[in-house]
Amino acid sequence: QVQLVESGGGLVQAGGSLRLSCAASGRTFSNYGMGWFRQRPGKEREFVAGISYSGVNSYYADSVKGRFTISRDNAKNAVYLQMNSLKPEDTAVYYCAAPRTPYNVVVPTTTIVSWGQGTQVTVSS
Numbered sequence: 144q145v146q147l148v149e150s151g152g153g154l155v156q157a158g159g160s161l162r163l164s165c166a167a168s169g170r171t172f173s174n175y176g177m178g179w180f181r182q183r184p185g186k187e188r189e190f191v192a193g194i195s196y197s198g199v200n201s202y203y204a205d206s207v208k209g210r211f212t213i214s215r216d217n218a219k220n221a222v223y224l225q226m227n228s229l230k231p232e233d234t235a236v237y238y239c240a241a242p243r244t245p246y247n248v249v250v251p252t253t254t255i256v257s258w259g260q261g262t263q264v265t266v267s268s
Contacts, residue, residue, distance in 0.1 A: 144257065147240075149262040150262060152262030157230055158228060161226045163264075166221050175196055176247050177239065178213075179237060179239060182236050184234070191224070192211055202249070204251075211225065212227075232266075233264060233266050234266050236263055242254060
């Protein structure tokens with residue numbers, strides 16, 4: 144069972160930046176893609192970004208493309224989400240996600256087997 148712990152959320156003004164981190168343990172991190180999802184107030188959880196096991200391939204939701212960047216450090220068993228040009232509509236609880244199947248980049252339809260506890264991101268206008 145993989146354990147995920149997010150950090151880095153907070154309150155930021157529109158146009159600002161935040162960097163989320165996710166520390167993983169419990170399986171061979173470097174064999175698996177990773178993903179970030181979010182749940183905005185009153186909405187269902189949605190895909191934000193995914194990355195392959197090597198970090199070479201990534202995939203983004205249209206709403207964050209060009210503003211957010213997902214990356215990973217396999218030596219540290221960590222995945223990151225750099226969020227720039229934040230908008231009030233980015234306000235959400237952000238979750239790190241671990242997939243069931245190894246190697247592939249995480250995309251919206253990927254089966255997720257483990258979620259972090261979530262970290263709150265609030266963007267003020």
